[in-house]
Amino acid sequence: LSNDEIDLSIRIAAFGRNEIRQKPSTTFLCFWFDALKNWACITLIICGIISFVLSFYHPNGETIKAKIKPKETNVEWIEGRQSRHFQSLVELDQKCNVIRESTIQQIPIKDIVVGDICEIKYGDVLPADGVIIQSNNLKVDESSLTGESDLIEKHESTDPFLLSGTHIMEGSGKMLVLAVGEHSQTGMILKLLSTIKEQNNDKKKQIIRKNKV
Helix, strand or coil: CCCCHHHHHHHHHHHCCCCCCCCCCCCHHHHHHHHCCCHHHHHHHHHHHHHHHHHCCCCCCCCCCCCCCCHHHHHHHHHHHHHHHHHHHCCCCCEEEEEECCEEEEEEHHHCCCCCEEEEECCCECCCEEEEEEEEEEEEECHHHHCCCCCEEECCCCCCEECCCCEEEEEEEEEEEEECHHHCHHHHHHHHHHHHHHHHHHHHHHHHHHHHC
16 A cells, blocks of 8 residues: 555545544433433332332331332443443554555554555554454454454454454454444444434434323
């Protein structure tokens, strides 16, 4: 790959930048406020207050514990944490060694384009999706994506594909970049989480409208 600005611009236009657009994060108080718009949640809170008051008048001295669990709020909060976790896997202000014009150059991760050859080594978090073209006892931790706790051995002839957001735990090698930014595995997961969240919000709004009617 050359350092020609025109060539790099064409690649960026065709395959995108190695950036993931981040939406403003929602605070925990906002999640609670949204949950309180649900009449079922409000009813549970009222019942909990009544149960708490009545517990002082229980003849046996036993208390009735009101456990209010706004499930939807917890789910959204967890999804938000997962989203921020995936976003933090690719630190765009860090740098990576790439081979351009037969020389090793250190560039910001956000400037990596499809077609770059990246040098990878122990301790790296992969900044893009790619395929191995050279490896030396390379083992990868893919638990952040697959949940598989065992290290996966990678080699150019067997299981050569590498996914963004995974960790290099052993060895070193070189990777040909195939996908970056929102088109990478991390980008697609973030997009999927965002889509699911929007669909859930639309369903909640429809339920609230029906309850009001």
